[in-house]
Amino acid sequence: MMRLKTIALSISILALSGLYAFSPTTMKEKQETGIKLPEAQWKVPDAINKDDGSIDASKLPKSPYTDAVILGSKIMNETHLYIGPDAKDKSKRFAGNHLSCSSCHALGGTVANQGGYVGILGRFPAWQARSDKVTSLEDRINGCMVRSMNGKIVPVDSKEMKAMMAYMHFLSQGIPVGAKTKGQGIPKIANLDRAASPKKGKLVYDNSCAACHGIDGEGVKNVAAAKGDYYTFPPLWGKDSYNTGAGMYRLKKCAAYVKANMPKGDANLTLEESYDVCAYINTQPRPVFPNREKDFPDLRVKPVDSDVGPYEDKFNEKEHRFGPYKEMVGH
Missing domain, CATH: 1.10.760.10 (Cytochrome c-like domain)
Known part of the structure; x- marks a missing residue:
């Protein structure tokens, strides 16, 4: 009886290893630097204009x-x-x-x-x-x-x-080498318990994004572009937007950014709305980056939202593109 339980446990472990291929342990080991420092506080130099980011x-x-x-x-x-x-x-x-x-x-x-x-x-x-x-x-x-x-x-x-x-x-002045800085990067978000919906995302886009980024995702050009940024609000798809190799083309990365920051000045989208609107945005046409199958050569640390294989789990490219990520990673 004990032997049967051991065999059953081994089979379960093997099954899970195929289901949840991403390895947090491997990721942590590969990221390790051995540097242990307190988190540094976010501080922008006084010479930076807080309104537009220019330098005085x-x-x-x-x-x-x-x-x-x-x-x-x-x-x-x-x-x-x-x-x-x-x-x-x-x-x-x-x-x-x-x-x-x-x-x-x-x-x-x-x-x-x-x-x-x-x-x-x-x-x-x-x-x-x-x-x-x-x-x-x-x-x-x-x-x-x-x-x-x-x-x-x-x-x-x-x-x-x-x-x-x-x-x-x-x-970076005054911040120790190796220290993490509070506010650096993009806050992490939870996994959605269903697949993101481009159809629902279009409704979110029309209601919350189109006023700034355009009905067709074309952005809004800066009328004074000869002296400043080309766009007041950047295009989210089309030939003048990011290509399919960009981090923002990955659903979780895009949703995390949107959840923390959009709409600009009043970040109020829910988790589901953030996932859905990014699913809609990233199903629109944009330049294609070649050879993405070569990204993340160690499949143990390949993000769950990488929509191009190969993979070490049982999920297909559509599932990796849209989810449901909560089911796919187990939490």
């Missing part, structure tokens, strides 16, 4: 470092003019669309819980699940360039990359 140069010394920081800030907030389609020097047109870094990293990464850059310099080099390699901050930036910006990499030794690094250095 009068509060900084006149120096080459300040010049680099200011250029880095402009690249983040007015990307299309400096490294995008409207850059005067055609060789500097690395971004493939008119989004700005600040389209996701609000006000140049100076807003908490919106992919902020405060303290980010001390978090790299870091292991990244998507490549299963230890990567630099420059690598991370270039990941955004080829995916969210639908463009090409910015050379590491270029003036523009050095300026972006100087800007992130400036935003």
